[in-house]
Amino acid sequence: MKKQIPNLLTLCNLVCGVMAAYQASLGWWHRAAVLMLVGILFDFLDGFAARLLKVQSPMGKELDSLADIVTSGVVPGIILYSIFRLSHHFVGFADPFYWMRYVGFLLPAFAAYRLAKFNLDERQTHSFLGLPAPSNALIWAAIGICLIHPDWAQVALVPIPGIRHMLLCKAGLVTLAVLSLVTDELMVSEVPMMSLKFSSFGWKENSMKYILLAGAAILIVLFGIFGIALSIVWYIVLSILTQRRNA
Numbered sequence: 546m547k548k549q550i551p552n553l554l555t556l557c558n559l560v561c562g563v564m565a566a567y568q569a570s571l572g573w574w575h576r577a578a579v580l581m582l583v584g585i586l587f588d589f590l591d592g593f594a595a596r597l598l599k600v601q602s603p604m605g606k607e608l609d610s611l612a613d614i615v616t617s618g619v620v621p622g623i624i625l626y627s628i629f630r631l632s633h634h635f636v637g638f639a640d641p642f643y644w645m646r647y648v649g650f651l652l653p654a655f656a657a658y659r660l661a662k663f664n665l666d667e668r669q670t671h672s673f674l675g676l677p678a679p680s681n682a683l684i685w686a687a688i689g690i691c692l693i694h695p696d697w698a699q700v701a702l703v704p705i706p707g708i709r710h711m712l713l714c715k716a717g718l719v720t721l722a723v724l725s726l727v728t729d730e731l732m733v734s735e736v737p738m739m740s741l742k743f744s745s746f747g748w749k750e751n752s753m754k755y756i757l758l759a760g761a762a763i764l765i766v767l768f769g770i771f772g773i774a775l776s777i778v779w780y781i782v783l784s785i786l787t788q789r790r791n792a
Contacts, residue, residue, distance in 0.1 A: 547598055551595040551598070551605050552605055555605065557587045558585075558587035558613070559616070561580045561584030562612060562617075562620055563615060565577040565578075565620045566619050569620055574692070574693045575689070577686070582683075584612070584617075585616065588612065591605070592609070610664055613656070613660055614656060614660060616679075616682070617678035618654075618660075625725055626647070626650060628649075628688070628712075629645055629721075648722050648726060649725070652681070655729040673738040673740055674734075674737060675731060676734075676736075676738055676781065677732075683774070683776075684724070684728065685725075687771060687774040691771050695709045701766070701767060701770075705768065731781065738784040739754065741758075753783065757779070757780060760776070760779050764779060
């Protein structure tokens with residue numbers, strides 16, 4: 546039974562992902578986002594439990610990837626596709642912009658490729674190579690919540706008025722499409738990305754991690770839910786600036 550505890554946590558991740566995909570398909574992105582976050586929490590706990598109980602196994606690794614494809618691939622892909630469909634209510638989404646709705650379908654494909662590629666890679670011990678799929682998923686979860694519940698985005702020290710119109714105008718949609726393509730590419734790239742695994746808590750060996758967490762906390766306090774998306778962008782920028790030097 547001890548060997549199955551991490552697998553049960555992984556299956557909880559998968560169930561949350563399936564439920565989130567269903568909610569996202571109905572347009573309830575805030576529910577999908579919450580379920581996605583719970584799934585990502587289970588994704589963290591299954592690895593933690595496997596290390597704690599010393600029951601890591603190849604099967605657990607594969608099962609974890611299968612669950613992540615749903616929770617951190619399919620769900621944010623549906624949310625992104627739905628965002629572009631929602632844009633019909635705000636802008637006349639004709640050619641050449643119409644095609645952009647389909648960039649959402651690329652997200653689960655890139656997430657699946659990433660998970661398969663790095664399952665075979667033994668180099669990721671102290672840092673990640675490429676953007677982790679759950680980090681990418683958090684961007685679209687936060688943006689989806691801000692769009693379906695723009696009033697939630699105002700619960701912040703620096704509220705962003707008219708955030709729905711800002712993101713769903715033509716310039717905003719192009720920005721989202723470009724951001725999606727960039728993060729898709731980052732998922733399958735070999736750009737070193739910072740890991741938040743702590744082997745100790747001293748400042749010298751963890752200074753960049755503390756700076757990352759402090760910056761993320763400030764962004765979330767300032768911008769609320771939208772700050773979650775900004776925090777992932779901050780994570781990407783800080784990793785690119787610091788991790789290549791340490792790779």
